[in-house]
Structures are given as structure tokens and as C-alpha cells.
Amino acid sequence: AQTVTQSQPEMSVQEAETVTLSCTYDTSESDYYLFWYKQPPSRQMILVIRQEAYKQQNATENRFSVNFQKAAKSFSLKISDSQLGDAAMYFCAYRSPGSNTGKLIFGQGTTLQVKP
């Protein structure tokens, strides 16, 4: 069974600086999808970025980018020019296309604090 691990329960960053959140996963599949979700204090789950395993190019969405290392099974999230509104819990998630159920397997989450 696939597992997702976020080894950093808490991180902090100074406003305007860059921070990287780590995520590793365990799978025997070669094709899969990876996601980062943001959960602010409002409790909403907001999609930040997604990556297809068959794509070598790292996904980017404005200030958010990923470092996808398939061989190392690593999927870290880099937030550039951090803003106060980035303070939230961030979840890494894995989806296997093989089962056709769309289920997501989540990591434990990393709480990001942004200091002014």
C-alpha cells in the first residue's frame, strides 16, 4: 500500500523569504499523481499545485513550485516570497490511477507559520 510522509510537523518563514516543505512517498507504481493542498485556519482545503509522475518538468503555479524527484520518491513544495496569507497547514497527497477510485492518500500535514 502507498504511504505519504511529511516529516516536518511545523515550519516557519520570514515574510518575503522562501521556504520548502518536504514530502516523501512510498509506492511501487510508475504512474501516479501528486498534490499539495493548503488548509488555512478557515478549515477550507485548497488545491495549491499538482504533478503527474510521467512529467519530468516540475509544476509551477505563481509563487508555488515543486521539486519532484521520482527516483527518490520525493515531492517538496517551495513557496517563494512568502506572504502572511500563506500561513496554513499544508498537506501532500498521492493518487493512484490504477484503482480508478480517485482516492487520495494524505501525509500528516505541515503547519507553516509566516513571521512579519
Next chain:
Amino acid sequence: NAGVTQTPKFRVLKTGQSMTLLCAQDMNHEYMYWYRQDPGMGLRLIHYSVGEGTTAKGEVPDGYNVSRLKKQNFLLGLESAAPSQTSVYFCASTWGGAGNQPQHFGDGTRLSIL
């Protein structure tokens, strides 16, 4: 668009009571999910549905039942609530199961069992 709507947003129950959480989506999604979120454990899948009239067990199904009588609704039931079911519950939906389509989440229900 409302997206995914969960009712209620908060609820306090006594041990042994029963209740139903309602999830409604207006995006015509086939797939729907119920998760629970506990500190330090991320979101764990309780039950899911890949279409109207279908349901399946997820990672932590014990103590819960679900029904998907209409495509747009997915109900989560607790027959006899236990303190271990104190959690935040999220419903989610998506188009299909094999692609990179993200799941869309409701705002969650905070449930406390005394």
C-alpha cells in the same frame, strides 16, 4: 457555484446518539468521499462512492455507514456515536478516478462526542 456543501458545520453529541452528516455537490461529479481529520494524522478516508447507488469502504470505516441515493448527495451516518469519533469530517468530490482532477472539498463538520 456552491461547490461542495456540508451540513451541519458543528455538532455536539452524547455517546450512543446517532446522527447523519449531509454532503451535497452541484458540480455533477461522479465520485464522492468522506474523510476524517485528526491532529497529526492528516485526512483518512472513511467511505467513498464512485457513482449513484454505490459505496465502498475506505481506510477507517468502522462505526460509520454511508448512502448515495442521489448523485449529488453523499450521507455519512453514525449509528451509535463514540468519543473516538470526535473529529473534523470532510466531504469531497471529483469527476473521475483515474486522472489528475483534484478533489473539491467542503468546509468540514466539527463533531464532538461527549
